[in-house]
Amino acid sequence: xxxxxxxVFTNTSxxxxxxxxxxxxxxxxxxxxxxxAGIGNVIADLIGGWGFWFDWSIGNACLGLFVGALPLYxxxxxxxxxxxxxxxIYAILCVVGCGISFGLVTPLFTVLFYxxxxxxxxxxxxxxxxxxxxxxxVIGIPVLKVLAxxxxxxxxxxxx
Numbered sequence: 001x002x003x004x005x006x007x008v009f010t011n012t013s014x015x016x017x018x019x020x021x022x023x024x025x026x027x028x029x030x031x032x033x034x035x036x037a038g039i040g041n042v043i044a045d046l047i048g049g050w051g052f053w054f055d056w057s058i059g060n061a062c063l064g065l066f067v068g069a070l071p072l073y074x075x076x077x078x079x080x081x082x083x084x085x086x087x088x089i090y091a092i093l094c095v096v097g098c099g100i101s102f103g104l105v106t107p108l109f110t111v112l113f114y115x116x117x118x119x120x121x122x123x124x125x126x127x128x129x130x131x132x133x134x135x136x137x138v139i140g141i142p143v144l145k146v147l148a149x150x151x152x153x154x155x156x157x158x159x160x
Contacts, residue, residue, distance in 0.1 A: 017044065018063075018132055022140045025068020026077035026147060033068025034061040055113050055121075059106030066097025067136060070144075080152025082144050090144070094136040098129040 020040055025033030038061030045053055067090070070077070075086035102125035110121045 021064040030065045030068035034064035037064030055109035059101045062105045063097045063101040066093045082148035102129045
């Protein structure tokens with residue numbers, strides 16, 4: 001998250017770090033994806049020297065629940081199942097998840113934990129939602145498709 005990112009707003013960057021919970025969620029489900037996103041955000045904040053921002057960590061964990069929900073809708077990346085229907089469901093989950101996670105959850109916890117200036121948080125939330133949606137869709141869908149195709153090749157093998 002700290003390396004190779006593009007700054008898009010104050011303390012907000014376009015980064016490919018959100019692909020980690022996508023892969024974890026596609027393979028293991030929503031709870032592991034939430035843990036990967038939330039804990040990953042805490043670690044990245046500490047490595048980056050920003051300290052603890054649990055409001056954003058909780059928001060990222062919430063988003064991890066959404067992007068990791070694919071197995072609940074019949075997409076089993078481990079079994080090679082990720083069709084166009086699943087791509088559409090995934091895209092909807094990403095957009096709704098970003099809206100809820102950064103439009104509601106993060107600002108709520110910003111006020112509860114820090115009593116922070118809500119206008120800055122809402123701008124950061126909007127910018128991070130758009131940048132996350134771009135990363136989740138433009139990179140996430142091809143990564144999930146490649147993983148599913150790779151796992152599909154290992155199916156229907158016969159012993160000779």
